[in-house]
Amino acid sequence: MAYEGGGDSGKAERFRSAALPYLDDVYTLARYLLRNTADAEDAAQECYLRAFRHFETFRGGPVKPWLLAILRNVCRAEYARRGAVAGMLDSLTDAEQAVDGLWNEGGQSPETETLQRLDSEVMQRLITQLPDTFREAIVLREINDLSYREIADVTGAPVGTVMSRLARARALLRAAWLAEEKRP
Amino acid sequence: MTCDEAEVMLHALIDDELDAGHARDVEAHAAHCARCASQLAAYRELRHSLRGGHLRYVAPPSLRRSIDRAVPSPVMASRRTLLKGFAAGSLVSAAAAASVAFVIVREDRDQRILGEAISAHLRSLQADHLTDVLSSDQHTVKPWFNGRIDLAPPVIDLTGRGFTLVGGRLDFIDGKPVAAIVYRRRVHVINLFVAQGLGPALPAPRIETVQGFNIRRWSEQGLNLLAVSDLNSEELEEFGTKFEEATRAARAG
Numbered sequence: 001m002a003y004e005g006g007g008d009s010g011k012a013e014r015f016r017s018a019a020l021p022y023l024d025d026v027y028t029l030a031r032y033l034l035r036n037t038a039d040a041e042d043a044a045q046e047c048y049l050r051a052f053r054h055f056e057t058f059r060g061g062p063v064k065p066w067l068l069a070i071l072r073n074v075c076r077a078e079y080a081r082r083g084a085v086a087g088m089l090d091s092l093t094d095a096e097q098a099v100d101g102l103w104n105e106g107g108q109s110p111e112t113e114t115l116q117r118l119d120s121e122v123m124q125r126l127i128t129q130l131p132d133t134f135r136e137a138i139v140l141r142e143i144n145d146l147s148y149r150e151i152a153d154v155t156g157a158p159v160g161t162v163m164s165r166l167a168r169a170r171a172l173l174r175a176a177w178l179a180e181e182k183r184p
Numbered sequence: 185m186t187c188d189e190a191e192v193m194l195h196a197l198i199d200d201e202l203d204a205g206h207a208r209d210v211e212a213h214a215a216h217c218a219r220c221a222s223q224l225a226a227y228r229e230l231r232h233s234l235r236g237g238h239l240r241y242v243a244p245p246s247l248r249r250s251i252d253r254a255v256p257s258p259v260m261a262s263r264r265t266l267l268k269g270f271a272a273g274s275l276v277s278a279a280a281a282a283s284v285a286f287v288i289v290r291e292d293r294d295q296r297i298l299g300e301a302i303s304a305h306l307r308s309l310q311a312d313h314l315t316d317v318l319s320s321d322q323h324t325v326k327p328w329f330n331g332r333i334d335l336a337p338p339v340i341d342l343t344g345r346g347f348t349l350v351g352g353r354l355d356f357i358d359g360k361p362v363a364a365i366v367y368r369r370r371v372h373v374i375n376l377f378v379a380q381g382l383g384p385a386l387p388a389p390r391i392e393t394v395q396g397f398n399i400r401r402w403s404e405q406g407l408n409l410l411a412v413s414d415l416n417s418e419e420l421e422e423f424g425t426k427f428e429e430a431t432r433a434a435r436a437g
Contacts, residue, residue: 012256023251027243041247048251057406061384069387120238127239141199142234148201156388158417167195174230 032139033075047071065150126176134169185213300357305375305412315351325352337363337378340430374413382408400424
C-alpha cells in the first residue's frame, strides 16, 4: 500500500509529493470562496496543516478533491468567524430559491447574442459576485476541473444537485456577462 | 425529451458527464429544437471562455515556502541533500507511481464494496437471516459483537428518533467480517454495515443510488459506515444525520 510505512520523514515526503502539486488549486478555490487574498492564504495554509495531520487516515483516492474538501471546511469555519453564516454555504435552499427568478429571466434572454471575450480580471470579478453555492460549483467544475462525482464528494451534495447548481451558475454568469457588455 | 429536461442535461453533455445513450438523446433533441440548440451553443461558448487556466490564481511563493516549512523535513535532509538527492528522487517517484496504481485499484474496489453491500442487504431480507441477535436494546446488541469482530461498532438506539433498533448480525463484505446493525422505519429495513478499511475515508457523507437502493456512506473514528435501504434518500439522510448526532452525543457524554 502506497501510504503505509516509512516513518515520519517518509510520511512528510509522501505528503509533499502527493499534496503540494495542488497548492494552486487550493489557493484558487480559497480566493474565490473567501474573496480576499490574505484570508485565502491563511485558509490554504490551514488546509495543508490539517491535511498533513490527517494524511495517515487518508485511504487513497484522488488527492485533489480530498484537499479541496478540507479547504472548504476551513472556509466554512472562516464564514462562521466572520459572523456571516446566514446567506453563506449553510443556507443553500434560500440561496437557490432567491435566484430562481433571475435564472428564469436568464433563460429567456436573447440567445443569439454573441459574447465578447472578457479579460480575465473582469471574468474573475463576475465569478466572485455569484452567490456562494453557485460560485463554488462553477469554480470546482471549470477552474479546479473536478468531475460531478468529485464535486458531490467535496460539497456533500448529491450529483443531481451538483448538476442543477452548475446549470444555474452558468445561467447567472451568462446573464452577468451580457450585462457587463451593455455597460457604457 | 422535453425542453425542461434538456435544459439541465445539456450541461452534463458539455461537461462530458453523460453516457452515450443520454448524450444522443440530448443531441437529438437539440437538433430539432432551436431554443435548446442555441442554449447549447451559448453554454459551450461560455464554458470555452472559462477553461484554459487563465482564471486560476497562483499561490504566492511566500505561501508555498511557509507550508513547506510547516511540514517536517526528512531527518538529515539538510546535511546530506546532495548525496541523497538521487535516491530520494527515485523513492518519491516510486511512491507516486504506486499511489496512481492504488487509486485505480481503489476505484474498482469501491464499486465492488457497494455491490457487495447491496447483496448483503438483499440476503438479509430473503434468507430470514436479518439478525443473529434480536434485541431493541443497544446494551444487548453492542456486547454481542465482542469477540465476533475486532472492532466495537457504535450501536445506537434511535427508536425515540423514528428508527427502531432491531438487532445485529455478522456479515461479510469485500472478504472481511463486518458488523451489520439493523434498524427499521415503518416496513423498511436499514442495514448499517460497520467495518474498518471498507472503502476510502470520506470527508463528507455521501448518498448514492445503486440498483435501486440508497446507500449512505460516511466515516467516523476510523470506521467506515454504510447504511443500505430501500428508504428514499431524504429519510436515509435523516437516519444518517441522527445516527451521527447520537454517536457524537454519546462520545461527548
